[in-house]
Amino acid sequence: MSAERWISVGLALSIAASIGLVVTYVLGGQPQVEGALLAVALGGLGAALVVWAARLVDARTQTEALHPTGSPGGTPAATEEPVGAGEVTRRRFLLRLLAGAGAALAAALAIPVLSLGPRPGRELFRTDWAGGARVVDADGRPLRVADLAIDSVRTVFPEGRIGSPDGQTLLIRVRPADLALPDGRAGWAPEGCVAYSKVCTHAGCPVGLYRAADHALLCPCHQSTFDVLRGAVPTFGPAVRPLPQLPLEIDGDGYLVATGDFPEPVGPPFWDMTHDGEAGG
Numbered sequence: 001m002s003a004e005r006w007i008s009v010g011l012a013l014s015i016a017a018s019i020g021l022v023v024t025y026v027l028g029g030q031p032q033v034e035g036a037l038l039a040v041a042l043g044g045l046g047a048a049l050v051v052w053a054a055r056l057v058d059a060r061t062q063t064e065a066l067h068p069t070g071s072p073g074g075t076p077a078a079t080e081e082p083v084g085a086g087e088v089t090r091r092r093f094l095l096r097l098l099a100g101a102g103a104a105l106a107a108a109l110a111i112p113v114l115s116l117g118p119r120p121g122r123e124l125f126r127t128d129w130a131g132g133a134r135v136v137d138a139d140g141r142p143l144r145v146a147d148l149a150i151d152s153v154r155t156v157f158p159e160g161r162i163g164s165p166d167g168q169t170l171l172i173r174v175r176p177a178d179l180a181l182p183d184g185r186a187g188w189a190p191e192g193c194v195a196y197s198k199v200c201t202h203a204g205c206p207v208g209l210y211r212a213a214d215h216a217l218l219c220p221c222h223q224s225t226f227d228v229l230r231g232a233v234p235t236f237g238p239a240v241r242p243l244p245q246l247p248l249e250i251d252g253d254g255y256l257v258a259t260g261d262f263p264e265p266v267g268p269p270f271w272d273m274t275h276d277g278e279a280g281g
């Protein structure tokens with residue numbers, strides 16, 4: 001079989017496999033079939049290019065003896081077909097086939113982008129907390145300062161959003177004089193009631209243990225430890241970011257309420273987050 005035919009077969013196989021890949025994906029996908037089709041698509045294209053490079057692109061320098069000039073017997077007869085016309089036609093056909101194989105493969109590789117789903121937008125930067133939201137326990141009871149003994153801890157949620165995955169928060173009461181919160185947060189912990197996101201900033205496990213002896217919150221997954229008195233900065237383990245703090249106040253009826261959402265995203269850091277907690281790009 002000629003080189004052109006091998007190239008045509010390789011490219012045609014690649015196109016067929018790429019189309020098959022798209023069809024398989026649209027019909028619901030089947031990983032083994034998709035893998036085999038992708039192998040054929042890439043393999044056919046690669047084999048065709050290798051044959052093309054080896055057989056048709058001849059890099060050697062060709063020399064040929066110079067023909068005598070002039071026509072011995074008068075005007076030469078016109079040829080019926082221009083010299084090299086067949087070669088040009090075949091090459092054009094192969095180039096079109098190559099473009100088709102490339103386009104089909106690109107389409108097959110681009111279609112899975114649809115599986116990424118909608119962009120999260122600002123969702124990763126918000127939780128269910130908002131200014132004025134009452135702090136309630138797991139049974140939905142609003143909490144007052146008097147409900148909390150010193151060194152006690154509760155898992156709390158915004159009112160009406162019990163079980164909220166990103167709104168789950170640890171409410172701890174300590175002696176106000178012991179607190180050494182970062183600048184600007186002096187009013188965030190009324191009467192020593194300080195609240196931090198329960199979602200670990202390492203890998204997202206719930207931070208479930210409070211060690212009152214040294215005011216430490218511990219994550220059971222990889223033992224990250226956070227200092228409750230100093231804004232939940234990590235003091236041990238793999239977490240590098242403090243647990244975000246929820247700003248609190250006491251409303252006119254004596255209940256604890258949030259004055260706003262967490263000032264930064266809860267949970268593990270993600271690739272599109274800058275140091276300010278804003279979306280990059």
Ligand code: FES
Nearest residue numbers: 200202203219222
């Ligand atoms: S998830 Fe908390 S330490 Fe790893």
